[in-house]
Amino acid sequence: MSLTSLPVLAGGINDPFGTEAMAPLKPSPQLSARVGEAPCATALPASALTAVDAVDLALCNHPQTREVWAAARAQAALVGVAKAGWLPNLDASASTTRFQYENNAYTRNAAALTLxxxxxxFGQRSANVENAQQLLNAAAATQDATVQSLFLAALQSYYSAQATQAAVISANEAERSARESYQAANARYEVGVATPADRLQAQTALSQATLNRIRAEGDARNALGALANALGFAAQQRIVLADLPAAPAEAVFQKEVDALIAEAQARRPDLKAAEAQLKAAEASIDLARAQGRPTISLGAGPSWQDSAGVITQGGSVGLTLNVPIFSGFDTTYRVRSAAAQADVRAAQRDRIRNQIALDVWKAYQSLTTATQSLKTTADLVASAEQSERVALGRYKAGVGTVLDLLVAQSALASARLQRIQAQLDWNVYRATLAQSMGALDYTLLQAAAEGRP
Incomplete structure (x- = not known):
């Protein structure tokens, strides 16, 4: 290696190889759709909590993000360790010795500077640097994969909390309808045009609706507690959620599954990490082989000695050739072990590639089902609302039965809950598909806020 190829010490004496710039950014609001040096959020916003706010808080406060970021920075520093092997070493030594011979005594002082x-x-340092660099790439990709997993978990908690709050609203509507039915049945009973059975059936339906509302409120409180915990707060922390965004009018996905799988295999950070691990293992094979080859070293430096007042100065310069002849088959087994490790990494990469295809397939099919369910449940709610209005009007007019009314109201309550579940499934599976493709970032949330699929 020539002197001109030595690294420029542009990073300062504390980081001459610029390893801090090699490390990935700290997981924070600085994901692909966010720019600037925005600090990590540590407190709930003053306004209603949005999905973007929830993700920011989860990524900033979760210990796992700090763990993977620290691991990436540690590996970046090891790249500097590997690159340091290209530079010379300069050592200084000094000694003083007191000699005593019968009645004679003198002191010898010596000092030396050794380069x-x-x-x-024959490739040992190059392989070491390549190994460290590929491990850094793997650490950065692992950080991306971890961030996307936490991103998805935060969204799932947030959407679940929104869905439970929507379920409370639906339960309140069902209770209101049941109370209206009871009042109608009671009024008809009091004027003698309805039987006691009608009033009792309406009373039972009202009590059941009230019980459903109480349970829905309990589920909503539990979901908010789980969300608070996911964001790094105590479960009792009061959280106000933003309104559930309306589903896009046309939630259509035109890409073929094969194209989605190919795109995922090009983008998934865990596959990139596996590829980097394989390349690092291959570099380890070269490193093991190079460790059994000869080396040539340069040594030079001045020396000084003061012995009983006699001062001598000198210096030396020379080349040293070191040729390993026999090391007890150490190199042979190191190469064999490194090759086996490379086979392990190759198998892991292939396993992850197959898993990616399965992840994308399942997420795509789930999202397709959820997309179809969105339209169907919208029609279901519309028809159930119309049926409930007709049944209530008929019963008040005396031409319908209370059983018809209660069945219509039960069907409406069920349709509303299925609509809420369909919206939850669509939001979650949409994020799951993005995560399975390695494309889960803030652009997904911006599209949802704008009502785009």
Missing amino acids: SWLLVD
Whole structure:
């Protein structure tokens, strides 16, 4: 390696190889759709909590994000360790010795400055740097995969909390309808045009609706507690959620599954991490082989000695050739072990590639089902509302039965809950498909806020 190829010490004495710039950004609001040096959020916003706010808080406060970021920075520093092997070493030594011979005594002082530089190692340092660099790439990709997993978990908690709150609203509507039916049945009973059975059936339906509302409120409180915990707060922390966004009018996905799988295999960070791990293992094979090859080193430096008042100065310069002849088959087994590790990494990469295809297939099919369910449940709610209005009007007019009315109201309550579940499924599976493709970031939330699929 020539002097002109040595790294420029542009990063300062504390980081001459610029390893801090090699490390990925800290997981924070600085994901692909966010720019600037925005600080991590540590408190709930003053306004209603949006999905973007929830993700920011989860990524900033979750210990796992700090763990993977620290691991990436540690590996970046190891790249600097590997690159340091290209530079010379400069050592200083000094000694003082007191000699006593019968009645004679004198002191010897010595000092030396030694420069040592490994000039030729037949690929050992290059393989070491390549290994460290690929491990850094793997650490950065692992951080991306972890961030996307936490991103998805935060969204799932947030959407679940929104869905439970929507279920409370639906339960209140069902209770209101049941109370109206009871009042109508009671009024008809009091004027003698309805039987006691009608009033009792309406009373039973009202009590059941009230019980459903109480349970829905309990589920909503539990979901908010789980969301608070996911964001790094105590479960009792009061959280006000933004309104559930309306589903887009046309939630259509035109890409073929094969194209989605190919795109996922090009983008998934866990596959990139596996590829980098394989390349690092292959570099380890080269490193193991190079460790059994000769090396040529340069040594030079001045020396000084004061012995009983006699001062001598000198210096030396020379080349040292080190040729390993026999090391007890150490190199042979190191190469064999490194090759086996490379086979392990290759198998892991292939397994992850197959898993990606399955992840995308399942997420796509789930999202397709949820998309179809959105339209169907919208029609279901509309028809159930119309049926409930007709049944109530007929019963008040005396031409319908209370059983017809209660069945219509039960069908409407069920349709509303299925609509809420369909919206929850669509939001979650949409995020799941993005995560399975390695494309889960803030652009997904911006599209949802704008009502785009």
